Amino acid sequence: MIVICGVIYPLAMTGVSQLVFPDQANASLTKNKEGKVIGSELIGQDFKGKQFFHGRISSIENNAAASGSNNYAPSNKDLIKRVEKSIVALKKENGNVETKDIPVDLLTNSGSGLDPHISVEAAKFQVPRVSKEAGISIEKLDELIKDTTEKRSLGVFGEPRVNVLLLNLKVQELQKK
Amino acid sequence: MGVLQIAVVILLLLLIVKPLGTYMYHVFSNQPNKTDKVFGGFEKLIYKISGLTERKAMTWKKYTISLILTNVVLVAVGYLILRLQNYLPFNPNGIDNMEPTTAFNTIISFMTNTNLQHYSGETGLSYFGQMAVIIMMMFTSAVTGIVVAIAFIRGITSKGKTLGNFFEDFVKGHTRLLLPMAVVVTLVLVGLKVPQTLDANITVTTVEGVKQTIATGPVASLVSIKHLGTNGGGFFGVNSSHPFENPTPLTNVIEMLSMWCIPASLTYTYGKFARNRKQGWVIFGAMSVLFLLFLSLAYVSESNGNPALTKLGLNTEQGSMEGKEMRFGIAQSALFTTVTTAATTGTVNNMHDTLTPLGGITPLAQMMLNVVFGGDGVGLVNMLMYAIIGVFICGLMVGRTPEFLGRKIEPKEMKLITVALLAHPLIILGPTAIAFLTDLGKGAISNPGFHGISQILYEYTSSAANNGSGFEGLADGTTFWNVTTGLVMLFGRYISIVALLAVAGSLVKKQPVPETIGTFRTDNTLFTGILIGVVLIIGALTFLPVIALGPIAEYLSIR
Incomplete structure (x- = not known):
């Protein structure tokens, strides 16, 4: 049993997977236009530049060699402090906005600390800033967001969302032009 | 939309229960059937290599001893591998040997189907450790649980002295049930972007020019059996919230159904063995009612958001998103949390520490009851234990000798059941008290x-x-926690297994009593209600005080 379940099964699965699904089995790597691998579409990256869309908070700065979050309890004082700080920072970056208009996913840490997605609202929320910093029209950005939005699986499961890395790749391309 | 996606998943489960339950009945009923042709040859080879040419039916004592000895051997081998992984092959990331108390905790954790992890997979285990110890034990511990259920069912539905042959059941559980299912689920998961590779971690330069190291490995083959075997130990530290373990809502649904289908279908298998399918549906019904109750609590609390943050003026439309992934949102996260603690899998797709106080009661309470579907095999056995208690209490109320499936329940069985029943709260509340008394x-x-x-x-x-x-x-990750939780896991698993197999051994010998008009029926809605009542009353009497001290007090403090 040790040999069958512990050695033969995983090795055989690796072999078959590599043959049938070579891209998926190797971490779904994403390349830019020049063909250089710049990350995995499944793993979030830390975007700091104002000309890019920003992802969710990651207590581990999207370090994909590990994974994790702070595991703050809902009653933890540090959580409240962190959220207050983020509200101030987001207001400063994105012009005068009301607290209730900030999408909650931008203020919260994902479970894995590697969440590659933000909500559609969170992407739209950042459009004015990105438009100004990157020199791309608001209409063009809205169009990019619409193209990048992933719908619910089979129309039912999960939530509509935007992959930050794929969206920013498109932003970068437009800028180069 | 949230309620709809939950309803669809539950509907899918209902569609699986009957075919899978029937299949498991055919696998373990030991009557010649179609599956022999497919698997017979392969099994003969295994029997030949391991010298099991003669497979006699065993008494409960022999069955239990074989089970425990098999588990002991697996523990010994696994412990050695963890302590020596640095010298063994498949270690491209140069992971060091595991420290002794962590290795003790890990090996007990995986053998007992617990999968509590005091290490982080990316940094604590080599690929060989992940495969030969973790994946291997995910199969063997789940099959151990399933054969306990099968032996117990045989005990209360057949007549004789024996419960079947442990080794035959053990082999069949692998070859006919978990291995084929795991192969299918693995390939589907890889198709949906879960990695499966033996290459080392990947380093890339990101869009902004920063270096990012991405950990990968043979993930899919572990994730599939992790759920099918109600194991729950993740390849990565954050388990199924990691985008590689669970990249899309679709994989999330597949993972939930994988861990849910065997415990749920076993109720149907039980009905088939009892030659009265209603018996199985009564158990399934009671489990489902409890499940829906806890699911609603989790879903509503998480949707309402964290009251402490709402006070800051935050928008509550998205619910409490701290510790949750965008692709799952509230519905897929709340359902996952409820399924994983009902089926005692322990895999997570959101951080349970960060659940809202009332939402956090759902996982706690389901683990305390330990009967809402439960882990592969053991969940059904625990629920049947409550069924016997239910019959006993009703028998006392009307002043008749209690019977279950035509067998008299007498003091010997009740004593054993009480041991199993009391051990569970004792090993939870005792160590919790000790932990509070010490600085460690x-x-x-x-x-x-x-x-x-x-x-x-x-x-x-x-x-x-x-x-x-x-x-x-x-x-x-300290010695204190490694050792205490290690012991709790050991007792939690084997005390009830031994006690309940003893009950089965005693019931199998009894002369069945013919059913009369005065027999208390256990296959109708009334008994479903009694069963739910017994579970909730015993659970509440034992655990309500400590729940009031923890989650309820926290809720009141931030309301």
């Missing part, structure tokens, strides 16, 4: 206030119920 225990708390009580309580409840999820903020 208290020092691990990472969230101040009432939530700290929940953190420690959750850790031991999860260990005792062989669930393995955690309020992961707890700093549990």
Whole structure:
């Protein structure tokens, strides 16, 4: 049993997977236009530049060699402090906005600390800033967001969302032009 | 939309129960059937190599001893591999040998189907360790649970002295059930972007020019059996919230159904063995009612958001998103949390430590009851134990000798059941109290206030119920935690297995009593209600005080 379940099964699965699904089995790597691998579409990256869309908070700065979050309890004082700080920072970056208009996913840490997605609202929320910093029209950005939005699986499961890395790749391309 | 996606998943489960339950009946009924042709040859080879040419039916004592000895051998081999992984092949990331108490905790954790993890997979285990220890034990521990259920069912539905041959059941559980299912689920998951490779970690330069190292490995083959075997130990530290373990809502649904289908279908298998399918549906019905109750609590609390943050003026439309992934949102996260603690799998797709106080009661309470579907095999056995208690209580009320499936329930059986019943709260509440009395225990708390009580309580409840999820903020990687939770997991698993197999051994010998008009029926809605009542009353009497101290107090403090 040790040999069958512990050695033969995983090795055989690796072999078959590599043959049938070579891209998926190797971490779904994403390349830019020049063909250089710049990350995995499944793993979030830390975007700091104002000309890019920003992802969710990651207590581990999207370090994909590990994974994790702070595991703050809902009653933890540090959580409240962190959220207050983020509200101030987001207001400063994105012009005068009301607290209730900030999408909650931008203020919260994902479970894995590697969440590659933000909500559609969170992407739209950042459009004015990105438009100004990157020199791309608001209409063009809205169009990019619409193209990048992933719908619910089979129309039912999960939530509509935007992959930050794929969206920013498109932003970068437009800028180069 | 949230309620709809939950309803669709439950509907899919209902569609699986009958075919899978029937299949498991055919596998373990030992009558010649179609599956022999497919698997017979392969099994003969295994029997030949391991010298099991003669496979006689065993008494409960022999069955239990064979089970425990097999588990002991597996523990010994696994422990050695963990301690020596640095010298063994398939270690491209140069992971060092595991420290002794962590290895002790890990090996007990995986053998007992708990999968509590006091290490982080990316940095603590080589690929060989992940495969030969973790994946291997995910199969063997789940099959151990399933054969216990099968032996128990045989005990209460057949007549004779024996419960079947352990080794034959054990082999069949692998070859006919878990291995084929795992192969299918693995390939589907890889198709949906879960990695499966033996290459080392990947380093890339990101869009902004920063270096990012991405950990990968043979993930899919582990994730599939992790759920099918109600194991729950993740390849990565954050388990199924990691985008590689669970990249899309579709994989999320597949993972939930994988861990749910065997415990749910076993109720149908039981009905087939009892030659009265209603018996199985009564158990399934009771489990489902409890499940829906806890699911609603989790879903509503998480949707309402964190009251402490709402006070800051935040928008509550998205619910409490701290510790949750965007692709799952509230519905897929709340359902996952409820399924994983019902089926005592312990895999998580959101951080349970960060659940809202009332939402956090759902996982805690389901692990305390340990009967809402439950882990592969053991969940059904626990629920049948409550069924016997239910019959006993009703028997006392009307002054008749209680009977279950035509067998008299007498003091000997009740004593054994009481042992199994009391062991569970004892090994949760005892160590929790000890942890609070010592600095070694208290020092691990990472969230101040009432939530700290929940953190420690959750850790031991999860260990005792062989669930393995955690309020992961707890700093549990120390000798104190490794040893205490290791022992709790051991007792939590084997005390009830031995006691309940003894009950089965005693019931199998009894002369069945013919059914009369005065017989108390156990196959109708009335008994479903009684069963739910017994579970809730016993659970509430035992655990309500400590729940009030932890989650309820926290809720009141931030309301």
